[in-house]
Amino acid sequence: MKELTINIFRMDPAVDNAGKYKKFNVPVQEGMVVLDAVRYVQENIDPSLALRWNCKAARCGSCSAEINGRPRLMCKTRVDMLEEEITVSPIRAYPLIKDLVTDVSNNYEIERRIPAFRPKKGAAQPFLINQIDVTRSQEFRRCIECFLCQDVCHVIREHNTNYIGPRHAIKVASLDMHPMDGIDRSPMLNGDLGLGFCNITKCCQEVCPEGIKITDNAIIPEKERAVDYKYDPILRLARRLRRGSSAK
Ligand code: SF4
Ligand code: SF4
Numbered sequence: 001m002k003e004l005t006i007n008i009f010r011m012d013p014a015v016d017n018a019g020k021y022k023k024f025n026v027p028v029q030e031g032m033v034v035l036d037a038v039r040y041v042q043e044n045i046d047p048s049l050a051l052r053w054n055c056k057a058a059r060c061g062s063c064s065a066e067i068n069g070r071p072r073l074m075c076k077t078r079v080d081m082l083e084e085e086i087t088v089s090p091i092r093a094y095p096l097i098k099d100l101v102t103d104v105s106n107n108y109e110i111e112r113r114i115p116a117f118r119p120k121k122g123a124a125q126p127f128l129i130n131q132i133d134v135t136r137s138q139e140f141r142r143c144i145e146c147f148l149c150q151d152v153c154h155v156i157r158e159h160n161t162n163y164i165g166p167r168h169a170i171k172v173a174s175l176d177m178h179p180m181d182g183i184d185r186s187p188m189l190n191g192d193l194g195l196g197f198c199n200i201t202k203c204c205q206e207v208c209p210e211g212i213k214i215t216d217n218a219i220i221p222e223k224e225r226a227v228d229y230k231y232d233p234i235l236r237l238a239r240r241l242r243r244g245s246s247a248k
């Protein structure tokens with residue numbers, strides 16, 4: 001039977017911080033994905049190997065890893081699309097728990113920094129929404145929270161900033177694009193949410209397994225919103241008038 005060689009990153013920070021790759025030979029099956037190969041190792045060769053997965057259908061977002069250096073889902077990456085020797089590492093933007101498992105819980109804290117949907121004052125319910133507005137943010141709801149986009153983003157990975165990252169930028173965009181949302185998040189975009197650090201390299205949308213156009217459809221419109229907030233003279237005048245009337 002044909003075999004493939006897989007190098008898997010091993011490290012247990014509870015024991016020491018000396019990570020290393022361990023090589024395994026795995027029999028190749030028809031239609032095999034990288035997750036099958038890693039599970040074969042865990043089930044048949046080394047049960048101490050830690051990995052996270054759940055659906056094996058590219059839906060739960062749990063099996064994120066770097067495969068031959070590129071952020072991908074292990075359950076969606078066929079081994080016959082890769083070179084003979086495969087290297088699997090954990091995603092690097094998050095602290096390691098063990099082997100291929102990382103701690104992505106800081107995403108809960110980021111979520112809490114984003115003001116939630118609040119309906120416009122006096123908006124009649126049920127909401128009547130034009131199809132174009134529904135379609136616009138539907139794309140962002142396909143997100144499976146795999147955090148591959150956060151992993152590839154150099155701002156998140158290499159710089160210590162307050163940038164929320166691409167996964168959360170699409171969340172902000174979907175709220176801002178909701179026609180019944182009554183909160184103006186524009187003042188926070190370049191401030192508390194750190195969107196100004198994104199320099200539109202588009203690496204995030206290239207790795208998104210859901211094909212979400214993160215930069216084109218979410219980040220760029222949100223950046224434009226932030227610029228308009230600061231420089232559009234009509235918006236500035238409207239804010240001044242609002243402030244004036246609320247002071248009376
Ligand atoms: S486009 Fe922005 S969010 Fe996406 S990877 Fe580049 S810097 Fe990060
Ligand atoms: S936007 Fe795409 S890459 Fe980012 S977390 Fe969601 S599904 Fe994953």
Ligand code: FES
Pocket residue numbers: 053054055056057058059060061062063064073074075076
């Ligand atoms: S196991 Fe659920 S996305 Fe891969």
